[in-house]
Amino acid sequence: MLEQLPALILLAPLFGALLIGLVGLHDRRACFPIAFASLVVSLASALGAAMRAFTGGAYNYFIGGWEEPLGISIVLRVDALNGLLLIAIAVVAVLAVIFTIRPSSEKDTDKTAYFYILFLLLCVGLFGITITGDAFNLFVLIEVSALTSYGLVAIGTSRRCKMAAFHYLLMGTVGASFYLLGVGYLYLKTGSLNIEDINTILTTNATVAQSPGIVTAFLLILVGIWIKMAFFPLYGWLPNAYSYCPSGSSCLLAPLMTKVSVYVMIRVMLSLFGLEWVFGHPGWSDLVVWLAVIAILAGSIMALAQREIKRMLCYLIVAEIGYMVGGAWLNDPNLWGLTGASYHILADALMTLCLFLFAGILFKYHGISEIGDLGGLFKKMPLTSIGFVIGALAMIGVPPTSGFFSKFYLIRGGIEGGHPEYVGALLISSLVNAVLFFRIFEIAYFGKNPADGHSHDHGHDSHGHDDHGEAASPVLREAPTYALIPLLAAAALILLLGIFNGQIIELIRTAFGNSAIVVSNLR
């Protein structure tokens, strides 16, 4: 049974969605248990499949049993890098589904069935993208996850989410079509659709590798994926899409969609074209790193200008994408940039989940979306604030959290790769993050407008501090437990990911190790 796990990761949420399709319309309460059960099964099988990859190295799973000439049927490939990402997706999905429990008193629950079906199908798409070894199959799965995310964005009741979903649809489809065109060019020049097969063809004969068709294929695929991950010049759709969609779906979309697209870019660079081919073209790496620098700075500065929490987090996502793309393209001698970028995919998924859960709790239970009316948060909602503080410190990059270590590896890659502008951008962006989040800490700690002039003069008769500044903001009381569990679990995972990043880094580097180029020494 053990070797069937890679397929089981996908099938569990698929069958869950279909079951809800059958039974969910007339029995709303059954939706959540089915969804939760299927995601837990896929988490377990993701762990099993990943463990096998960690211990025994990368392995293939041939769909339909066609093995002899590679590439005639679709292959699922699990190695250390996407094993880790599978676990991360499963964990984020389980935590996000717990957050979507709605109190039975909630009134408009007639769309819950559709919501959970789209939720599970999105997980199927994401698992599929991570695990597939076939270029065209990747396009189909990108479309599955794209369509479901358009539905999840547009399911909301806010008046602006439909327009945001429309723009998201246009940009997403253009991106996916560019990717499809790129795969077409590749197929025309190499005659194969399997990632490994194309790689062997490209590495064996150089005439094909240097031909303009392959270069255009790479450009098309890259631009397509950049649109999907909202890399700087093409990020127009992200802030509206993720800030106007309902909080339940934003907790699944924000942490995963863009990070999986970054993983696809790394998979394309690493296994499809091979790093020597990509970095063989002089000047590309510097150009992309400069684009990433602009992305980081622009994302951070625009985040400063926002008043709403979710929009600020969206611009932070744009900046984080700049980290990862820049890190992947550093072309530093022993690949620390790429390691940092892959580690940052995991770290950033959890950080974004933690912060979006916090924003979701505030919006769902108190209707707060502005930074301004967070007065007295620390006192009224202590547990939620703890989760938020850990997530914020991770985003800033304070040591024990995983955010610090991903920045550490990225900066190291930047120094060794000779890109001081990238290092500078990282530091400036962490400073801006510090200002961003301490602005919120201040308001949450001090209350909206602290009593001015409580100086030391009248020291003798001190008065209680509870009344000042809190009357204006809406009454805050602690979030219900099933909203707190995912938040605190995410915060704990951020810390754990930080403390035990040594093993994870070694796993990631083994994934690079047996890729095309040999990593000199595992430090």
Add this chain to the structure above:
Amino acid sequence: MVEFLLNTVKPHFNFWVYVILMMIGLWSLIAKNNLIKKMMGLAIFQSAIILFYVSLGVKDGATIPVLDYHGEHADHNAAAKDEPAMTLPTSSAGNPADAYANPVPHVLMLTAIVVGVATLGVALALCEMIFKEFDTLEEDELLRKIKALHDDA
């Protein structure tokens, strides 16, 4: 100009056509003001890609990729059992497979067409809800109304 047409465009005639078609789609996707026209641009954009894929697998003088054996159902099982492969009508040169067009692009394009339909369906539904909400489908009016909505919200 003519010899340019003859030796650069003619051999890749289909590929030039698909690039032009795609650019028309991309242009209207971005420039058009009405949402429905944008969607039409998207449809043209996707059909250009389908044209590219299909013209990939074309072989001169090849028939459709269905092995046309003329045996009736009666001897269908008999044929299958004793002599292994179908007797492929050999084409003029090269190996017998050249008689049949390359099936792979057609398979891929079945998927791409279905994906295109699905995306258009969702886009239409979105347009319908946008029209119900703001009762206009012109992009600039919509943005103005959303901005107005934003200020008073």
Add this chain to the structure above:
Amino acid sequence: MNPKLYASIAVIITGLVLLYGISDFPTFGDPRSPANSGVEGGAPSTSLYYINESYGATKVPNLVTSVLADYRGYDTMFETVVVFAAGMAIFAILRCFGRDDEAVITAPTKSSIDGDHNRIIVGTTCRLAVPVVQIFALYVVAHGHHSPGGGFQGGVMLGASFILIALAGNLNDALGRFSERSYMTLASLGIIIYAGFGVLPQVLGKNFLDFGVLEKFFLTDGPEMARSHSMLGVEIGVALTVMSIMFAIFANLSSRGTLKGGL
């Protein structure tokens, strides 16, 4: 910078990149191009393998169906999931359960096909045409092995037949015959059939979607015929899903989600 300027810049750049890519393509229709017969000196391309060996392995003369349903069956499963997901997304966007039904389009209550005098011509022809369309659609689904056809084409025709009823009469007639609950169940059932055919070999110890091992199930004397039969079963699953989703999309779009009265 108004959109027209953006558009022309984007068009010029992508156009040039694409044309640069085309410059060293093989000539149109050349059988020796890498896609058709593999890179020079390299292994023969997969398409040659399909043309030469696929009939031997699956006994399905229509190469496209054999590649579609068996070799790359995983792709087609996700294609059906795309259709299903698109349907669900549309319901999620449009479906409103009519309590606040301010924009209900009133429609004549009595069913119009049988007996409403000013629709006689349309009614009768539609009553005659729909069964023929459906039978031809089933033929297309079943005959996908030998001639161009298969699950998608057949499913769309089946859906079209229901849409014909809705167009000829009013939406309630069609919904009377194919209610919301039934199209939801049929849609999910279609993919369950498809994935079921995939999981069956897993139960029998092989990988996902490996139909060869189903000879024990179909009692055929060799994996080839088992593959051919399971391909037919898979096509039926696809047809079910596509039929119900196509009709459901029409129903929801025309009645703007209320399913009360439509076009």
Add this chain to the structure above:
Amino acid sequence: MENTVTSILPVLACLASLAAVPLILIFRKEIFLRELVTFGAGIAKFAFVLAMLPLVLEGKVLEYTFISGFTGINVPIAFRVDGLGMIFALVASSLWIATSLYAVGYMRGLKEHAQTRFFVFFAVSLCATLGVAFAGNLLTLYLFYEMLSLATWPLVTHHQDKEARTGGRTYLSYLLGTSIGFALPALIFTYVKSGGDLSFAGAAILAESDLGYWPGLFLLLGFAFGFSKAGMMPFHSWLPGAMVAPTPVSALLHAVAVVKVGVFCVIRVITEVFGVDLLGKLGINLVLCWIAAFTVITSSLIALTQDNLKRRLAFSTVGQLSYIILGVALLSEHAVAGSMMHIAMHAFGKITLFFCAGAIFVACGKKYVSQLDGLGRRMPVTFAAFAIGAMSVTGLPPTGGLLSKFYLVWGAAEAGQIALLCVFLVSTILNGAYFFPIVYRAFFKPAPGDEATSGIHEAPLACVIPLTVTAIGSLLLFFFPGTLLELTDLMVGQK
């Protein structure tokens, strides 16, 4: 190489105050029990530190690898206690006992709000301070340094009013900004330059690396300005800004813990990261000397003009810290010894001054130097302690301050920097100029009106006892400097 002993003691000492946090939270309703727990934790911490003293005195170095999880960059979180760490830990933990007693008196006197939160973060910041003292490598040091910045922010902004907000804002923007802006890249650059070795054991990290003049200088300044808790100009203005905090916070943290952490890190950088001989060879230490000298002179001049008593003490702290950095940057044997001693001397002296300032505020609510006329007769004990503290910080005979200043001057002469020697002497005069007018005004000036000062009497006992204890401490350091000297010889001998 001295023999290393792996022992759990440094971890226990560091986590003693952290263990008190849950207890404080449990007893938040019973005031007395909560203060007992704080007091008990202080004594326990001091006991663990004392237990390590004999081992360190014999030249042993205690090590303990806490989490070796960071194998990715093979730099574990590890503790390593040597002479310098010992000095700082002794000073911090002993003065914490006095401060917790003082805090109880101060908080009760002013009936401050949210005292539980105050004591919780107080304990956490002490744990971070000892974490820095015992840090075995640059990464652990940076980790606890950041923890200290974050833990002290709620303390500084305790009053939660507008002033506290602006003070907190400058506090954090300086500390976090410089640590992420300068210290982090410097740390990573050292990591890359030294090929992945950040630990303080053995020879200095960059001793044999081919560091040029300019990269070396930028790295040194990166660290010096990165650890801006050392209060070097131009990154010093968070210290006067932090005076918005209640006095026990400014007493312990801004006279002993927080500022000394900054200086301690700079000393670690100079002795462990660069190594005395590399700095001497490159000659970049002179640049650091002149920056420190500039800070000493300008901060003493600014202190002269400050009317608010706590701000004057704050600027004097900035000056004294730069004494220590100046001493270490001179690289001569006695100067380094003198600077290490000055950590202890200045700590005892300055904390007494802060205690007195707090006592005055609790007793009669006066904050400004101009209001202190004739208070000496009303509050004789407080002002006597103030006089001793002032003498110790200025470096006059009966107090310990003389010893450390003597070594510093000796080291400056030894290093042949006559100009820097004059800086020491000029600044001593300036110290006297801004401290002794206060003493003179309190004792010899007639009080403005008898009835105005009639109601004033000594501060509550819980405030007066700690300030007398610390005043006596500075005197004892003059007469029995034995252990302190041994510890400094240990460190200087080794480097």
